[in-house]
Structure formats: structure tokens, C-alpha cells
Amino acid sequence: MKKWGELALGVVTSIGGFLEVGSIATSAQAGAEFGYQLAWALLLGTIGLAVLMEASGRLAAVSGRTYADLLRERFGIRFFMLPLVALLLVSFLVLASEIGGVSLALQFVTGVNLRWWALPVALLGWGLLWRGTFSAVEQGTAGLGLVALMFAVAAVKMHPQWGMLGRALLPSIPHHEPARYWYLVISILGASISPYLFVFYSAGAIEDGWSPEHLVVNKVTAGLGNLFGGGLAIAVLVVAALVLAPRHIRIDSYAQVPLMLSQPLGKAGVLLFAGTLFITCFGATVEIVLAMAYALAQGFGWPWSENLRPGKDSRFASSYTVFLFFAALIIVIGVDPLALTNISMVLTAASLPVTVVPLLVLMNDRTLLRRYVNGPFANTALVVLALMSVVVLVAALPLQLTGGG
Amino acid sequence: MGRLELANDVLDAQLVSRRDEKIGRVDSLLLELRQGRPPRVSAILMGGPVRAEREGRPFVWLSRALRAVLRIRRSGVTRLEFAKVLRIAECVRVDAEERDIEAEYVEHWLASHVVCRMPGAGGDQK
Numbered sequence: 001m002k003k004w005g006e007l008a009l010g011v012v013t014s015i016g017g018f019l020e021v022g023s024i025a026t027s028a029q030a031g032a033e034f035g036y037q038l039a040w041a042l043l044l045g046t047i048g049l050a051v052l053m054e055a056s057g058r059l060a061a062v063s064g065r066t067y068a069d070l071l072r073e074r075f076g077i078r079f080f081m082l083p084l085v086a087l088l089l090v091s092f093l094v095l096a097s098e099i100g101g102v103s104l105a106l107q108f109v110t111g112v113n114l115r116w117w118a119l120p121v122a123l124l125g126w127g128l129l130w131r132g133t134f135s136a137v138e139q140g141t142a143g144l145g146l147v148a149l150m151f152a153v154a155a156v157k158m159h160p161q162w163g164m165l166g167r168a169l170l171p172s173i174p175h176h177e178p179a180r181y182w183y184l185v186i187s188i189l190g191a192s193i194s195p196y197l198f199v200f201y202s203a204g205a206i207e208d209g210w211s212p213e214h215l216v217v218n219k220v221t222a223g224l225g226n227l228f229g230g231g232l233a234i235a236v237l238v239v240a241a242l243v244l245a246p247r248h249i250r251i252d253s254y255a256q257v258p259l260m261l262s263q264p265l266g267k268a269g270v271l272l273f274a275g276t277l278f279i280t281c282f283g284a285t286v287e288i289v290l291a292m293a294y295a296l297a298q299g300f301g302w303p304w305s306e307n308l309r310p311g312k313d314s315r316f317a318s319s320y321t322v323f324l325f326f327a328a329l330i331i332v333i334g335v336d337p338l339a340l341t342n343i344s345m346v347l348t349a350a351s352l353p354v355t356v357v358p359l360l361v362l363m364n365d366r367t368l369l370r371r372y373v374n375g376p377f378a379n380t381a382l383v384v385l386a387l388m389s390v391v392v393l394v395a396a397l398p399l400q401l402t403g404g405g
Numbered sequence: 406m407g408r409l410e411l412a413n414d415v416l417d418a419q420l421v422s423r424r425d426e427k428i429g430r431v432d433s434l435l436l437e438l439r440q441g442r443p444p445r446v447s448a449i450l451m452g453g454p455v456r457a458e459r460e461g462r463p464f465v466w467l468s469r470a471l472r473a474v475l476r477i478r479r480s481g482v483t484r485l486e487f488a489k490v491l492r493i494a495e496c497v498r499v500d501a502e503e504r505d506i507e508a509e510y511v512e513h514w515l516a517s518h519v520v521c522r523m524p525g526a527g528g529d530q531k
Contacts, residue, residue, distance in 0.1 A: 065495065072430065076417055077456055078460055081464065130523075130526070131525050131531070132531070300429065300430060301419050302429070303427045303512070308529065309525070309526055309528045309530065310520050310523070310525070311520050311526040311527050311528070312516075312529060314512055314515040314516040314519070314521075318519065
């Protein structure tokens with residue numbers, strides 16, 4: 001019975017973890033500008049994240065070690081600084097975007113400018129981390145995240161052309177604006193495959209006391225959870241494709257995103273959108289900042305656990321406090337959340353090689369994984385992802401310059 | 406009798422005290438050159454300045470700048486005699502306590518001056 005509970009929680013957590021400000025914004029932009037055509041990029045991002053999460057969860061469950069811990073030990077401090085600095089910089093920007101997302105949800109409901117909400121939102125996240133345990137963080141946001149299912153309801157109510165959507169799950173060449181198309185592909189990949197997610201996931205496996213017995217839970221959580229999450233992101237794309245694309249409305253600010261829900265769901269759509277944005281972005285805020293603190297603490301050998309009182313792991317607790325405060329300041333000074341989201345998604349995609357390639361090496365280390373090392377299928381998937389991440393790194397800057405506007 | 410590779414299994418490994426407290430990582434290893442006798446690993450070095458030397462020049466500058474700005478006079482470096490190593494497995498257990506480790510002073514300073522002054526920070530488990 002306990003196993004089923006863990007399975008359900010894992011799947012629900014993954015759904016909430018997948019859908020956040022980055023995936024909502026990029027999916028809505030993709031749908032508004034290219035109809036269903038970019039659904040394949042969402043599918044690719046979903047599969048990519050599922051493969052990486054399954055691998056990092058298996059690594060933690062079998063070896064009893066986290067990904068950041070092993071990155072430092074197996075690759076040495078000199079190499080470790082590269083993924084650490086990349087992860088911290090990129091996650092910091094994503095963190096600010098998520099705080100922007102929560103603040104924006106509050107702006108939709110109250111009419112008070114989002115800049116006023118950033119610090120209270122950071123304080124709320126900090127309070128949960130300071131006083132709450134790991135399962136409070138995990139469960140507190142997971143169940144509520146199901147409000148995101150309203151995107152699926154909205155998409156079905158719009159009667160999408162299922163055949164066309166099915167064909168869009170295979171990659172295709174754009175008919176117009178190729179630079180913008182490929183820029184959105186990279187943004188979608190960055191929004192789906194965030195390195196913070198697998199750093200957080202492997203640390204979470206240790207916090208939850210996973211062992212090889214949890215490998216089934218790990219497979220289902222990573223596979224089914226992300227599939228549902230990715231399905232909801234495709235639902236966002238479908239709604240945008242059916243409401244915004246025919247009217248040639250491009251998303252230039254977040255204020256336009258809830259409007260696309262007013263057609264299928266009426267006035268409640270805007271409120272439901274605000275609720276979804278609040279919960280999913282708040283969940284992502286605490287997960288990202290925890291991932292940053294985990295990476296630092298595990299890499300430098302500090303005491304760490306979300307289940308310890310802050311006085312017992314003061315550098316760990318101080319790290320998430322400082323990150324939250326400064327990320328909120330970015331929103332307070334008036335940086336546009338949509339611009340911040342777009343740039344942080346492209347940078348996330350560009351940072352993937354330094355986090356994905358070492359995982360491939362670790363997943364083949366028999367001293368760590370014994371008989372659970374990668375098989376040919378998992379290795380092929382990780383090699384394809386690693387190659388894709390290198391292509392994305394090379395293409396990110398030129399596409400940001402030509403298609404980012 | 407097992408066999409270990411210093412660079413793979415000891416360098417950069419997690420260090421734990423005899424009470425199982427996490428006390429940092431093996432940031433460097435000291436090799437002692439002895440006249441007429443073979444060299445031997447004599448100590449484990451740990452702490453920010455040692456780590457910065459291995460991370461690369463920009464981190465050395467950053468470490469020096471931070472120490473100057475924050476007026477840190479303590480060395481921040483701990484030298485643990487290799488003879489104090491109790492066990493080497495997935496982490497390196499040493500016959501020392503957290504309070505003996507100079508490099509851990511930041512943890513103590515933060516705990517006593519900042520973190521524990523805030524509500525809900527004390528005690529062990531949440």
C-alpha cells in the first residue's frame with residue numbers, strides 16, 4: 001500500500017514539476033506562432049527529461065549517493081566547478097522567473113503590480129523551507145498542482161484536430177520564420193530538461209531514503225509523471241494554437257496568456273490560470289532553490305538535509321536564503337518576467353552538455369551501480385541526449401540573436 | 406588487503422568525523438618527501454584556499470578578494486594527519502571532531518551569529 005502511495009505521489013510531483021512558468025510560456029508562444037507544429041519538441045523534451053530523471057534516480061537509489069556528490073568525487077574539483085557554476089547561474093535566472101510567475105499570478109488576482117509581490121513570495125518560499133521537511137515541500141505543492149489539469153480540460157473542450165496533432169508529434173520543417181521556429185525548439189527543450197530537476201530528484205531520493213527496492217517507483221515516477229506533465233504542456237500549446245494562432249496574436253507579455261483560456265473556460269479560466277501559475281511556479285521556486293543549495297552543500301561536503309533544523313546545516317540553509325532574496329530582487333527592480341523566462345530557458349538548454357555528459361559516464365560505473373548500470377537502450381538514449389545538448393549549445397547564441405525577439 | 410587509487414577514491418571524497426558529521430571534502434593530499442626513504446602521503450588538506458588552488462586561477466583571485474573584503478584573518482585551512490584516517494569507503498572517516506576542523510569555522514560562525522538567532526532554527530530534526 002505504501003508503495004502505491006509513493007507511486008501516486010511521485011507521479012503527481014512530476015506533473016507539477018514539469019509544468020511551470022517556463023513550459024507554460026514557451027508552449028503558449030509555440031502554439032500561438034506555429035499552431036500544433038512544435039508539439040514534437042515538447043514530446044522530445046518530455047522523453048529527454050524522463051530519461052535523465054530515471055538515470056539520476058537509479059544512481060541515487062543504488063549507490064546511496066547524490067549526483068552532485070558523485071560529480072565532485074569522480075570528476076574532481078576542477079571539472080566540478082564547471083557544472084556547478086553553470087547550474088547556479090542558470091538556475092538563479094530560472095528561480096527569478098518562477099518568483100516572477102508566482103508574483104504575476106497574484107497580480108492577476110489582486111491587480112497589485114507583480115514587483116510588490118516578489119519579496120513576500122520569496123519570504124513564503126523561505127518559510128516553507130526553513131520550517132518544513134522535505135516531504136512537506138514535496139507533498140505541499142504536489143496535490144495542489146493538479147489544478148493544472150484544467151489545461152487538459154480546456155484543450156479537449158476546444159475540439160482539437162487529433163489527426164493533425166498526432167502528425168505534429170513528428171519533427172517537421174517550418175513554413176515561415178525558421179530562426180524563430182528553431183529558437184522556440186531550444187526554448188522548449190530548455191524549459192523541459194532543466195538540470196536543476198535531476199539534481200533535485202537525486203537529492204530527494206536520498207532524503208526519502210530510497211534503496212534499489214525503489215527502482216520501480218523511480219521508473220514510474222520518471223516515465224508516467226513526465227508523460228502526464230508533458231501532456232499538459234502540449235494541452236497549453238493546443239489551446240494557444242486554437243485561440244491565439246487564428247487571430248495572429250503573438251505572446252509579447254504574460255498578461256496575454258490567461259486570455260487564451262477565457263474562450264474555452266470563460267471568466268473562471270483566468271482565475272484557474274492564476275491558480276495554476278501560482279502553485280506550479282511556487283513549487284518550482286522551492287525545488288530550484290533547494291537544488292542550488294543541494295549542489296553547493298554536496299559538492300563542498302557541508303552538512304545538508306531539508307529534514308534538519310537550519311542550525312544543524314547553517315551553510316545549506318543560508319544558501320537558499322540568500323539565493324531566494326537576490327532572485328526576488330531581480331523582479332523587484334522591474335526586469336520583464338517573460339524576457340527573463342525566454343533568456344533563462346535558452347541558457348538552460350545551452351548548459352546541458354556539462355550536466356548530461358558526466359551522467360552518461362557515471363551510469364556506466366559498475367562500482368557505483370553494480371548490476372544496475374545502463375543497458376544498451378539507456379546508453380543510446382543518453383548518448384543521443386548528450387549529442388543533442390552539444391548541438392543546442394552551439395546553436396543557442398545565434399538563435400537567441402536571430403529568433404529571440 | 407584491498408587496493409585504492411588515491412586520485413579516484415580518496416581525493417575529493419566526503420570526509421566524516423568519528424561522530425558521522427559531514428566535515429568537508431578531501432581538498433588535497435600532502436606527499437611527504439623523506440631523505441633516503443620512499444615518499445608517503447602524510448596529510449589531508451581541506452579548506453577554501455586549498456580548494457581554490459585546484460579550481461584554477463580565477464577562483465584563487467576570488468578567494469583572496471573575498472578574504473580581503475570580509476577581513477578574514479583565519480587561514481581556513483585544516484591539515485589532518487593521514488594517520489587519523491579510520492576508514493576509506495564511499496566516504497573517508499577520520500578520527501577527528503567537527504570542532505577540530507578549522508575549515509568548518511564558517512558553519513559555526515553562521516550558526517551562532519545568524520541562523521540560530523532566527524525562529525525555528527534550533528534543535529536537530531524538524
